[in-house]
Amino acid sequence: MGRFGHTPYSQSRPTGCTLAPHRQLTRWLFQLGIVCLLIAPMQAFCLDEFQAAIDALKTKSYEEKTTAAVALAKINHPKVLDVLNAFLNGNLYKQKKTNKLVFAQKLEGGGFAISDPTTGVSLGEVRRRHVSKIGINNRLRRTVRGLVAGLKLNQPEPEGRIAAARSIAASGVAELQSVLETQREKETEPKVIEALDTAIVVFNLDAQDEVIRLNAIEKSAKNLDGQVRIKLTAIALDKDMSEDLRIAAEKSLHAIERAVSRYKFIETLFFGLSLGSVLVLAAIGLSITFGVMGVINMAHGELIMIGAYTTYVVQLLMPNHPELSLIIAIPAAFIVSGLVGIVIERCVIQFLYGRPLETLLATFGISLILQQAVRSIFSPLNRSVASPDWMTGSIEIAHGLSFTLNRLYILVFALFVFAGLLLVLQRTRLGLEVRAVTQNRAMARAMGIRSARVDVMTFGLGAGIAGVAGVALSQLTNVGPNLGQGYIVDSFLVVVFGGVGNLWGTMVAGLLLGVMNKFLEPVAGAVVAKILILFFIILFIQKRPRGLFPQRGRSGES
Amino acid sequence: MRNFRRITFVPTLIAAFTVIFTMPVWAGDTIKVGVLHSLSGTMAISETTLKDTVLMLIEEQNKKGGLLDRKLEAVVVDPASNWPLFAEKARELIEKNQVDVVFGCWTSVSRKSVLPVFEELNSLLFYPVQYEGEESSKNVFYTGAAPNQQAIPAVDYLMDQIGVKRWVLAGTDYVYPRTTNKILEAYLKDNGVADADIMINYTPFGHSDWQSIVSDVRKFGSAGKKTAVVSTINGDANVPFYKELGNQGISAEDIPVIAFSVGEEELSGIDTGPLVGHLAAWNYFMSVEADINDAFIDSWANYIEDEERVTNDPMEAHYIGFNMWVKAVEKAGTTDATAVQNAIVGVSVPNLSGGTATMMPNHHITKPVLIGEIQDDGQFDTVWQTSGTVVGDAWSDFLTGSKDITADWMSPLECGNYNVKTGKCSGQSYE
Numbered sequence: 007m008g009r010f011g012h013t014p015y016s017q018s019r020p021t022g023c024t025l026a027p028h029r030q031l032t033r034w035l036f037q038l039g040i041v042c043l044l045i046a047p048m049q050a051f052c053l054d055e056f057q058a059a060i061d062a063l064k065t066k067s068y069e070e071k072t073t074a075a076v077a078l079a080k081i082n083h084p085k086v087l088d089v090l091n092a093f094l095n096g097n098l099y100k101q102k103k104t105n106k107l108v109f110a111q112k113l114e115g116g117g118f119a120i121s122d123p124t125t126g127v128s129l130g131e132v133r134r135r136h137v138s139k140i141g142i143n144n145r146l147r148r149t150v151r152g153l154v155a156g157l158k159l160n161q162p163e164p165e166g167r168i169a170a171a172r173s174i175a176a177s178g179v180a181e182l183q184s185v186l187e188t189q190r191e192k193e194t195e196p197k198v199i200e201a202l203d204t205a206i207v208v209f210n211l212d213a214q215d216e217v218i219r220l221n222a223i224e225k226s227a228k229n230l231d232g233q234v235r236i237k238l239t240a241i242a243l244d245k246d247m248s249e250d251l252r253i254a255a256e257k258s259l260h261a262i263e264r265a266v267s268r269y270k271f272i273e274t275l276f277f278g279l280s281l282g283s284v285l286v287l288a289a290i291g292l293s294i295t296f297g298v299m300g301v302i303n304m305a306h307g308e309l310i311m312i313g314a315y316t317t318y319v320v321q322l323l324m325p326n327h328p329e330l331s332l333i334i335a336i337p338a339a340f341i342v343s344g345l346v347g348i349v350i351e352r353c354v355i356q357f358l359y360g361r362p363l364e365t366l367l368a369t370f371g372i373s374l375i376l377q378q379a380v381r382s383i384f385s386p387l388n389r390s391v392a393s394p395d396w397m398t399g400s401i402e403i404a405h406g407l408s409f410t411l412n413r414l415y416i417l418v419f420a421l422f423v424f425a426g427l428l429l430v431l432q433r434t435r436l437g438l439e440v441r442a443v444t445q446n447r448a449m450a451r452a453m454g455i456r457s458a459r460v461d462v463m464t465f466g467l468g469a470g471i472a473g474v475a476g477v478a479l480s481q482l483t484n485v486g487p488n489l490g491q492g493y494i495v496d497s498f499l500v501v502v503f504g505g506v507g508n509l510w511g512t513m514v515a516g517l518l519l520g521v522m523n524k525f526l527e528p529v530a531g532a533v534v535a536k537i538l539i540l541f542f543i544i545l546f547i548q549k550r551p552r553g554l555f556p557q558r559g560r561s562g563e564s
Numbered sequence: 565m566r567n568f569r570r571i572t573f574v575p576t577l578i579a580a581f582t583v584i585f586t587m588p589v590w591a592g593d594t595i596k597v598g599v600l601h602s603l604s605g606t607m608a609i610s611e612t613t614l615k616d617t618v619l620m621l622i623e624e625q626n627k628k629g630g631l632l633d634r635k636l637e638a639v640v641v642d643p644a645s646n647w648p649l650f651a652e653k654a655r656e657l658i659e660k661n662q663v664d665v666v667f668g669c670w671t672s673v674s675r676k677s678v679l680p681v682f683e684e685l686n687s688l689l690f691y692p693v694q695y696e697g698e699e700s701s702k703n704v705f706y707t708g709a710a711p712n713q714q715a716i717p718a719v720d721y722l723m724d725q726i727g728v729k730r731w732v733l734a735g736t737d738y739v740y741p742r743t744t745n746k747i748l749e750a751y752l753k754d755n756g757v758a759d760a761d762i763m764i765n766y767t768p769f770g771h772s773d774w775q776s777i778v779s780d781v782r783k784f785g786s787a788g789k790k791t792a793v794v795s796t797i798n799g800d801a802n803v804p805f806y807k808e809l810g811n812q813g814i815s816a817e818d819i820p821v822i823a824f825s826v827g828e829e830e831l832s833g834i835d836t837g838p839l840v841g842h843l844a845a846w847n848y849f850m851s852v853e854a855d856i857n858d859a860f861i862d863s864w865a866n867y868i869e870d871e872e873r874v875t876n877d878p879m880e881a882h883y884i885g886f887n888m889w890v891k892a893v894e895k896a897g898t899t900d901a902t903a904v905q906n907a908i909v910g911v912s913v914p915n916l917s918g919g920t921a922t923m924m925p926n927h928h929i930t931k932p933v934l935i936g937e938i939q940d941d942g943q944f945d946t947v948w949q950t951s952g953t954v955v956g957d958a959w960s961d962f963l964t965g966s967k968d969i970t971a972d973w974m975s976p977l978e979c980g981n982y983n984v985k986t987g988k989c990s991g992q993s994y995e
Binding site: 068095096112117133134135138139141142143144145147148176232235236237238239240241242243273274277280281284378381386387388390391392393398399400408410411412413482483484486488491492524527528531532533536 | 766779786788789810812816829841861947
């Protein structure tokens with residue numbers, strides 16, 4: 007332990023170690039006592055309780071840290087919550103030189119800004135290796151989160167109170183049960199009452215008293231909380247428990263099981279649709295270039311990747327607005343990828359129309375060039391694109407059924423992109439010309455449509471949509487040079503399965519393949535599920551070579 | 565026109581002569597060190613750092629006066645993440661560039677691809693990455709972890725310290741995860757874990773849709789026993805996996821994931837939020853507190869001119885391997901492959917966590933095993949470590965096929981695949 011408290015706070019407070027009659031505190035208080043005895047003659051005062059408690063966090067042993075954290079939470083001091091929060095968020099450091107506990111904030115250009123935890127006074131800037139972090143492990147993190155929640159259980163927002171109740175239940179710190187019960191008595195919000203009850207049940211499931219325990223087991227019959235379920239299963243399997251408890255636990259578990267399995271089908275369907283929506287997003291741009299123009303564009307995946315990198319760059323330009331930057335990235339990615347697409351069309355593809363094999367090889371070469379270019383510009387390392395808050399976590403649709411938010415947004419987003427594209431093709435002049443050129447190039451030219459211009463615009467549109475898909479993918483997976491490779495084969499599968507040149511076909515095929523994949527995956531495993539799908543498509547193409555929705559008309563027959 | 569031609573011709577001639585005349589002087593004066601790491605393609609993400617590490621080590625050695633009074637010279641080639649190209653480039657290094665030693669390879673398949681070349685031409689390869697074991701070559705030195713130096717201690721930690729009773733073995737579908745999981749499954753069953761408490765799952769490379777698998781893991785984990793995921797998921801697939809765990813509300817506190825392929829370098833490019841609290845098992849962490857580690861990090865930051873660049877486990881493996889090679893060459897007094905092979909066994913050098921690493925007769929080294937929890941700054945906090953170092957075991961004791969096999973490259977045995985029961989040496993066949 008280092009030097010203690012020359013702080014305004016410690017001076018204003020009467021010193022002397024007040025020995026709280028708590029068993030868990032005795033260990034460090036004993037150590038503290040010795041230090042007090044040693045230092046007391048030298049310094050005019052004994053240790054400040056708060057300073058001592060936070061210094062106890064400097065130990066290496068996680069067990070001692072836990073004891074110290076629990077002790078700290080008991081102290082009535084305005085900075086307790088700050089210290090616990092900093093500890094939880096990994097901002098609590100030890101300055102190596104002074105052996106003093108400090109708050110540290112990471113700086114832009116490396117290094118840390120450190121400040122005193124008690125006074126908040128800035129202590130200047132230090133390099134990364136001059137401070138060492140006060141480590142926190144899982145068990146301790148859970149405890150500290152519970153302690154923080156215990157201090158915040160009476161906050162004004164009901165959502166905050168619900169989250170706090172959950173954290174307390176997860177922490178398993180027995181001392182916090184009384185905090186829950188106090189809050190339960192004065193709570194009026196029904197949703198919070200529910201969360202508090204669940205948390206109390208979790209504690210009561212571990213109670214020594216058999217009656218309380220049995221009562222809790224019966225109460226938890228309809229409770230879909232994961233914690234409750236784990237505890238119930240543990241009771242049901244424990245041979246040392248009394249017969250009554252085990253039977254009751256078994257009964258409650260059955261009730262829970264029934265409730266869960268009811269939603270299993272909906273959940274899998276959602277997984278399938280969400281995978282399908284990603285496939286649709288990736289494939290729909292290709293559906294235009296391949297389907298409408300007949301160009302086999304192997305660089306399509308790289309156009310998706312460029313869209314994802316655009317998201318990264320936009321986020322880099324406005325680091326403080328992750329929400330806004332994501333919205334801005336959508337048109338930005340459309341423009342950037344679209345322009346790259348137009349350049350590819352003008353420089354390479356326009357000379358190769360009607361020669362699919364050469365186009366395939368040339369665009370494959372382009373895809374390698376683009377990948378290596380990104381490696382040289384952005385480094386081969388993956389880049390991180392932050393998700394805005396409203397895209398993380400999940401939303402509870404019904405009790406026991408929740409959808410992950412990022413997937414849900416992307417599903418909706420895919421539908422919007424699809425509708426937008428459909429509008430462009432059906433309702434605009436460009437769409438009309440594109441359809442005309444697709445159906446009969448010679449006739450369209452005879453009618454005065456500049457087919458070369460239409461080709462450029464169509465390719466740009468397809469590439470732009472690929473860029474937009476990249477924005478969505480940046481929220482799901484790595485933004486790295488290899489991002490596109492993973493999607494190119496799947497995209498071709500979707501387009502061919504759906505019927506070349508048919509947007510609706512791409513939509514239905516993408517969603518169908520996604521759902522099929524997700525229903526197969528739990529049975530067959532991810533690898534085999536993919537193989538089965540491929541096999542199915544090959545068989546399907548044998549039967550119907552033009553896909554699900556073949557294009558009708560003269561061009562369709564040629 | 566004529567003038568122009570003459571003007572360009574003369575410098576070209578001079579340049580050509582300079583090259584021709586200085587080349588042999590170089591070759592005679594330096595010891596050549598081959599660097600066989602992908603600088604382009606999918607593996608560039610991990611391997612470029614290792615190339616820089618070797619270059620830094622060579623530079624430092626040259627500052628100390630080189631080796632055997634000669635300077636070291638690096639020969640860098642780019643096998644471009646293309647496995648057959650690894651073999652071609654290895655041959656080019658040894659035959660054309662006449663290198664005395666090669667530091668290189670990352671994936672097992674690239675190692676398998678160059679193995680016959682090194683054995684045919686009798687050269688030396690230092691391989692710095694953790695791998696699945698079941699191999700020991702006279703010409704290869706495995707400075708990364710064998711399964712008993714990473715996977716087994718990690719499972720021990722979860723079993724003894726966390727009390728894990730149910731196991732999800734999740735991996736990417738290729739040789740390293742398959743072999744490692746086979747070993748782990750056998751090990752878990754030896755320790756009394758029932759079949760019903762083990763779930764094994766393989767996914768393709770670059771898998772990005774983890775919804776149903778994570779949902780299965782959650783269901784598997786709600787059976788009343790503490791559950792953990794042992795992940796041999798490779799590379800890029802990790803980020804969406806951890807993200808999905810976070811989104812479905814599974815925290816490291818509920819179901820911890822212990823990974824064998826996620827290190828500082830991989831974490832530096834991503835948003836570490838959803839990963840905090842999950843575990844990794846390695847033989848070195850950048851956060852290890854040792855003076856020698858601080859010095860290494862300082863010189864790395866200076867060399868790469870970036871204060872924020874991280875160090876990782878395979879870098880430490882190259883550090884150890886390079887120093888072992890230097891010591892062995894000094895001991896043998898020559899860079900001749902056979903002499904170095906004999907001299908290097910038993911050589912001890914300091915590792916970066918404050919201990920020492922020794923080359924064993926099976927061409928694997930001794931290593932401490934560390935378990936770390938991922939922190940939000942992309943570093944690991946060591947939560948557990950083995951009391952001493954663990955000797956790398958080439959042939960796993962938990963697989964029926966390899967239980968009786970040992971590797972010992974010292975005389976009289978001189979065999980990488982010796983069956984103790986039958987007393988036969990199966991030569992250089994590793995399958």
